[in-house]
Amino acid sequence: MGVDLAAEATKTAVAMIDWSRGRASVREVRVGADDDLVLRAVMEAEKAGIDCPFGWPDTFVEFVRAHRDGDVVVPEELAGSAWRRGLAYRVTDEVVRRETGLIPLSVAADLIGHTAMRCAGILAKLARAGTPVDRSGAGIVVEVYPAATLKTWHLPYRRYKGRENLAHLSEILDALLGAAPWLDLGRHDETCRRWDDAFDAVVAALAARAASLGLVGTPTPEEAASARTEGWIAVPTCTLDALRP
Known part of the structure; x- marks a missing residue:
């Protein structure tokens, strides 16, 4: 399943795909998903891709802690912008x-931080309910990035957000279905053409499929510790057709 997470339920979408009988059938697409719906959907899934940062940069967390204690030290050898970049972006970014x-949005310096706060609460609820949560993606949930996923599959990935871009959204959906004729949207086709959140949730579910098959980039041994605390974006390393059931 896939989640296009937003800070509020009104802009959050959930998509569930059934991979059986030689097809990938979109079983459910819901826009306006609250925490309870997201939690239920994740716990039903074999793998769940969530479009949202799973954590903050370790360097940023340490900076905030040092600032609280009145002990911030700015390295003299770094220019201001270079130092701030090291605080703003995670290893996976x-x-x-x-x-x-x-360039993924900075969870430390962009509005995506509001969504990440909600995501942190959802991940905590999942862990308390007994669902394994590994921010590096080794558990049931994995962090995904629809734009990077689409680009990897050589599909259009820009300028489809917002009501003014519905025509382009429909064109991108047609391109996706043309590249994956085994993907059956069924009665959810129109929802994915009207709501970019729904479309992104479907792409997130496809990325989750790639992760479940082990066909995504994973952290190196040097990156593993950061991935477990900051999160890790699972970008497919395969063709779209490699997901075929």
Whole structure:
């Protein structure tokens, strides 16, 4: 399943895909998903891809702690912007930027931080309910990034957000279905054409499928510790057709 998470339920979408009988059938797409719906959907899934940072940069967390204690030290050898970049972006953000050319939103310095606060609460509830949570993606949940996923599969990945871009959203959905004729949206086709959140949730579910098959980039041994605290974006390393049931 996939979640396009937002700070509030009104902009949050959930998509569930059934992979059986030689097809990938979209079983459910819901827009306006509250925490309870997200939690139920994740706990029903074999793998759940959530489009939201799972944590904050370790360097940023240490900076905030030092600031609270009145003990911030700015390295003299770094220019201001370089030092701030090291605080604003996670290890996985820099890996995605290097490998795809896309720059994820900074959870430490952009509005995505509001969504990450909600995500932290959801992950905590999952852990308390007995669902294994590993921010590096080794458990049931995995962090995904729809734009990077689409770009990896050589599909359009820009300018489909918002009501003014519905025509382009529909074109991108057609491109996705053309590249994956085994993906059956069923009665949810129109929802994915009207709501970019719903479309992103479906892409998140496809990325989760790639993660469940072990077909995504994983942290190196040097990156593993950061991935467990900061989160890790699972970008597919396979073709879209490799997900075929």
